[in-house]
Amino acid sequence: MIRLFNSLTQRKEELVPRDDGKVGIYACGPTVYNFVHVGNARPYVVFAILRAWLTARGYQVVLVENITDVNDKINAKADAEGRSPVAIAAEFTQAYVDDTDRLGVPRPDVEPLASETIPEIIDLVCQLIVSGHAYESQGSVYFRVRSFPEYGKLSGQRIDELAEETRVEAEPGKEDPLDFAVWKAAKSGERDHLWESPWGSGRPGWHIECSAMGLRYLGAGFDIHGGGRDLIFPHHENEIAQAEAAGLPFARVWMHNGMIRAGGEKMAKSVGNIFLLREVLDRYAAPVVLIYFLTTHYRSPLEFSLEKLDEAKAAYERLVEAVRTASFRADNPGRGDVHDPVSLRAALDQARTAFAAHMDDDLNTAGALGELFGLGRELFRYIGATDAAGHAADTATLEDVEDLLVECLDNLCIAMLDEGSVSPAGTPGARQAGASGATATDGEACATDGMPLPPAARLAAESRWNDLAELVDERLSCGDATYACLLRDHLRAAKDWTGADALRDRLVAAGFEVRDTPAGTQVVRKG
């Protein structure tokens, strides 16, 4: 059973989709007048992971995330730069897609543009006018807030109190200061980014595009609507009013992510404490940024700092180490009796169950990740105990551990990067086998001029150490440490410490970190 905290009711509720087995999610995306910052990226990540988890749970999910490309701020920027609003919107829409793509998180299923939803918006405005919930005035159309008794149900505000405290200035043409524009008449001199309507040339008000797009793609009474907490009022409140006053039930569950802060204050363009997503991704690999996001519950505020990213990186590397170790030891179990994996098996079951339970419980990614770390510790303990006893590792269990870790991390959209790639240039998805012969994938990239190389393992088996040694540097230059590892195993077995150390130095120079294990030399690529 999936439970989600619903801002509308202020409590966790069981997810009961409108249509059996299907979940529709609408999340508020950016207004494109600048590069997105880390704060903008949080909902992008949160709702992508919600979709991933619901999908893993067997639901058929549609995630709609709008791009608001019609907005006063876009026009303001265009004016300031002497450019067209269309050009500004196009530039930053592309930048948004480029930047968020780098997170390595699957894109939303639909990313509608406000500018492509104008007919639906006009239609909705017409319905509101017909039903008496909106009125035209001087070419603009306003929503009559007092005509909608439920106004304030999401934000917990009462209309009368809003009226008393409102800082909204009375605009000419408004019946009530609380009323808000659903359609804005073109100002004199404006030419771009305008559409014809029954009320003359103009553009939609800020909130209505989301009502229209949500209804268009997910239909009335859709399941989940998400966005940042700061959007609760007035944006989401108004979305509800516009849709429901028109007789169309809106979202049933509202999810709001907490704000990212910097220096104790909300990260916001207006505060000037923003860190652009692209800047962060230039310094930290995508999975590290995801760990940073996901080790705090999505509803809590999250402080941004480079130190926290560094901690996330260390945490990520521990997970990578666990996956790498499970993989390497599964491939190189060692000799002797198989060490009893009962405790590791228990940890595996525990992690599998608890991970899912945490995710089911309002997307508790922090708790879920904790389970993975716990499994990692049990894995390391098992390996340690196995080595201490001079036993062999249980291959099947280790493979199960690796599979579970990778699968769970995949649910969190956290890719296990090739360790050499724990740097921004990394390619997601590569999994290193970890064994002495682990770098086969890299070796493939290195042409051999059609000449089949003698497999390192065969040379070693035949004790042709000189032949092996001759190939070490050549293969190392191709990123293949296989030969070096096997030669080093030989040197260490012969207690040739000088030779073994020298070879380690060469491996390090080639970008590898070297670890001696009872099962042989393990190398790890370092970025």
Add this chain to the structure above:
RNA sequence: GGCGGCGUAGCCAAGUGGUAAGGCAGAGGUCUGCAAAACCUUAAUCACCGGUUCGACUCCGGUCGCCGCCUCCA
């Protein structure tokens, strides 16, 4: 002023009516030819004050502090 949230070890952060996951950092130790990685040990009367309860960090009330929204904002 109204609405909402938060306050858990040095830092970050889960969580539960029955004596507190995990990550980072620190200290000591183990393993190792030396390393690396890992493991072990080590730290919290869960902001404060009351109340309910056999028992609360977890429920209720109050206080203090911090944050968000009420204006554009993910």
